[in-house]
Amino acid sequence: MKTIAVIFGGRSAEHDVSIITAHIPIIDSLQAAGGFDIWPVYITKVGDWYADKAMNRLAFFKQPNYEAVLKKQKKVQLSFDKGLTLVWPGLREKKVKIDVVFPSMHGTYGEDGSLMGLLRMAKVPFVGCDMASSAVAMDKAFTKQVLVAEGVPVVPFTWFTKVSWAQSKKYLLEKISTLKYPLFVKPVHLGSSIGITKVKSFAQLENAIEVALHYDDKILVEEGVEDLIEVTLPIIGNYELTLASVERPLNKTEFFDFKDKYLSGGKGGGVNSEYSEIPANIDAELLKQVQDLGRKTYKTLGCCGIARVDFLINSATKKIFVNEVNTLPGSLYQHNWKKSGLSGVKLVTKLISLAEERFAAEQQLTHTFSSEILSKVGGPKVQ
Ligand SMILES: Nc1ncnc2c1ncn2[C@@H]1O[C@H](COP(=O)(O)OP(=O)(O)O)[C@@H](O)[C@H]1O
Ligand SMILES: [Mg+2]
Numbered sequence: 001m002k003t004i005a006v007i008f009g010g011r012s013a014e015h016d017v018s019i020i021t022a023h024i025p026i027i028d029s030l031q032a033a034g035g036f037d038i039w040p041v042y043i044t045k046v047g048d049w050y051a052d053k054a055m056n057r058l059a060f061f062k063q064p065n066y067e068a069v070l071k072k073q074k075k076v077q078l079s080f081d082k083g084l085t086l087v088w089p090g091l092r093e094k095k096v097k098i099d100v101v102f103p104s105m106h107g108t109y110g111e112d113g114s115l116m117g118l119l120r121m122a123k124v125p126f127v128g129c130d131m132a133s134s135a136v137a138m139d140k141a142f143t144k145q146v147l148v149a150e151g152v153p154v155v156p157f158t159w160f161t162k163v164s165w166a167q168s169k170k171y172l173l174e175k176i177s178t179l180k181y182p183l184f185v186k187p188v189h190l191g192s193s194i195g196i197t198k199v200k201s202f203a204q205l206e207n208a209i210e211v212a213l214h215y216d217d218k219i220l221v222e223e224g225v226e227d228l229i230e231v232t233l234p235i236i237g238n239y240e241l242t243l244a245s246v247e248r249p250l251n252k253t254e255f256f257d258f259k260d261k262y263l264s265g266g267k268g269g270g271v272n273s274e275y276s277e278i279p280a281n282i283d284a285e286l287l288k289q290v291q292d293l294g295r296k297t298y299k300t301l302g303c304c305g306i307a308r309v310d311f312l313i314n315s316a317t318k319k320i321f322v323n324e325v326n327t328l329p330g331s332l333y334q335h336n337w338k339k340s341g342l343s344g345v346k347l348v349t350k351l352i353s354l355a356e357e358r359f360a361a362e363q364q365l366t367h368t369f370s371s372e373i374l375s376k377v378g379g380p381k382v383q
Contacts, residue, residue: 003037004030004352005051005086005098007115010043012107013194017330022104023058025334029344030102031056039086039096041076043105051076051086051096084124100352101126103328107191111328112138125359127351128305129327136301137325140188141220143301147322150300152293155312155321156180157222159188162213176205182224185209187216191326198224227316230323231280233294234333236350238304238358244333244340246290248280278339286313289320297322305354308333 008022009015022040030036040055050070054060063069079085084098101124103115113135119126129137136142141159148154158175165172176183185208187195195215197208212219234244280287294309301307308329312321337347 001035001037002099002352003039003096004100004102005039005041005084006030006102006104007041007043007110008104009045010105010108010110010115011045011047012105012110014106014191015045017192018104018106018110019061020058021106021328021331023056023061025332025344026102026104026348027056029334029348033345033349039098041086042070043109044070047109049076049078051088078118078122080122082123084119084122098124100124100355102348102352102355103128106328106330107138108189111326112189125355127355129301129303129307130358133302133304133307134327137303137307137327138189139218140186140324141218142188143325144220144222147297147300150296152297152300153319153321154323155223155225157220159218159220162217162219165209165213165219173205176221179221179223182226183208184220184222184224185212186220186222187212188218188220189216225312225314225319225321227314229280229282229313229315230311231282231290231313232308232310232333233290234306234308234329234336235294235298235303236306236347236354238354238361241295241298242342243291243294244336244342245279246282246287247333247336248277248282250275250277276335278336282313283318286318286320293320293322297325301325303327304358305351306332 006022006026008018010018012018027038027040030038038056039051040053041049041051042055043049044067050073052073060066074088074090077087077089079087084101086096086098088094101119103110103119103126105111105115109115111134113131116126116129116131116134120131136146141157144154144157156179158179160172181200183199183205185197185199185205195212197204197211199205199208209219209221229248231246231248233246236242290311293311297309298307303325306329308326310323310326312323313319332347334344334347338344342350
């Protein structure tokens with residue numbers, strides 16, 4: 001029996017969505033698969049860690065007072081000793097050694113590579129993208145810069161920080177004036193359309209920048225794609241990639257916002273499949289380009305395990321642009337994998353074996369190097 005820790009919650013704007021992802025596709029499927037001892041590890045909004053099997057049920061988090069219930073419990077500690085062990089200290093100390101971690105955190109401190117860094121230090125296999133790809137994908141400007149360097153098409157853009165906006169506003173406005181309206185102004189680190197404005201004229205620009213800077217200290221200004229078709233492509237794999245169907249979310253508002261993504265239809269559990277076309281009904285030639293660019297983007301960012309690549313297509317010119325990469329697709333895009341023939345159970349078990357495969361490959365690398373530098377370095381010797 002393998003012991004799996006599913007880590008979710010955390011200090012992120014997408015805290016609540018992370019609880020849903022942890023349960024609906026991950027814990028429920030692991031339970032249905034059987035053969036796993038599942039430990040839910042929940043990080044509160046202020047960063048306290050708890051682990052208790054009662055949290056394997058989503059119903060636990062539907063109690064209005066669940067935070068108060070947790071406060072009465074002992075917090076869990078992490079011990080890094082030849083892997084990861086959960087420890088509940090005290091007189092009746094309890095320890096659980098973890099075989100594989102299944103991160104289920106969206107946004108800051110989780111999906112941004114922070115958790116992956118912690119798990120690398122602990123030397124424990126974990127599902128999904130590693131630290132570097134997670135950190136790059138979490139920053140919309142870094143993502144575009146890395147993709148441009150490898151010839152992947154992205155919309156023309158510029159980026160700047162809060163400090164440079166305060167110091168060099170005129171210069172930045174000149175830079176932005178080379179971009180064609182409509183523009184999109186975005187905080188680089190957030191998701192769920194938070195702080196994003198579509199700017200139709202110069203008169204709206206500064207206000208949109210102020211809004212984005214309210215949420216983030218680094219922002220992106222980019223050209224809007226007209227006659228827009230949005231598609232997304234979920235991918236799994238380490239070396240050999242498996243592509244799900246190219247999916248077209250059919251949103252109703254002017255651009256895809258939080259409500260569309262998570263609440264339409266009131267079912268919860270991520271994007272509502274009723275609002276998606278799977279597979280996307282687009283030209284065969286466009287479809288092929290999306291698949292090729294999806295693979296290239298995944299490899300360029302060094303993704304492994306699972307990720308989802310989002311595209312913006314101008315349906316009039318047939319130009320395709322990679323918009324962003326999600327290293328923990330909400331709900332794992334289970335609805336799409338199911339239509340592509342991979343059940344929830346198969347998806348989570350495959351992701352766990354991919355985690356173990358990558359971990360084993362990493363252990364083959366040499367991480368130490370012997371040198372005589374310490375004995376030869378100058379300075380007084382210990383007597
Ligand atoms: N350059 C663009 N052109 C047209 N629409 C865009 C552009 N950038 C973003 N959008 C719209 O805004 C939505 C949210 O932007 P996105 O970059 O995907 O951020 P988020 O991380 O919030 O999903 C997109 O799904 C799309 O509908
Ligand atoms: Mg998006």
